[in-house]
Amino acid sequence: MTVGQDGGAIAIRDGVFHGVEAQCSLTIPVNARDMDATLFDASCEGEGRKWQRRLMILDTPEGIVTIRSGGLVARYIRCD
Template sequence: MILLSGPAGAAPADGVYDGFDCKAPVSDQRVTLRGDRISYYETSCRLTDPVSVAGWGDATLFWAECRGEGQEWRERTLVMTRMGGDLIVVGDGWAERYAPCPDRKPESE
């Protein structure tokens, strides 16, 4: 589970999620939440400064400090789950939905 300090409450639990197919051995649509990190196919971000979004369940707004493909950047990122366990990730001008992959463990991704 993501450990939060400050004004944030519960955030989405650690897990592996995929936009298309959890059973595929490799997927560029796979996302892993583990501790204070969210990892994509070729990018990993450290999630900092969590703030709960009042009235939105586990929705938490972070600063994401990211590295990938030879670049480094920092951006605001909203992470939440919806009914059914799907992970929703929202950034500046984009949003993605990922289904949970219960047979995959974050420590093995």
């Protein structure tokens, strides 16, 4: 699978969240107490735009769940 393209995979490597046609540098990690989750400041760019947001990444048995500022929740299933 190709990372970061439509129909491809996402990846988190070396402090960067590689999404579909966008990348976010993840900084200032804060562990969520009693949860398998981390809250980040994300500096993102893609499709000719740049933006900032808060992003929580929660590990699950199937993959990850992301919750971003504004309330959008997304589930990603791990591919092996």
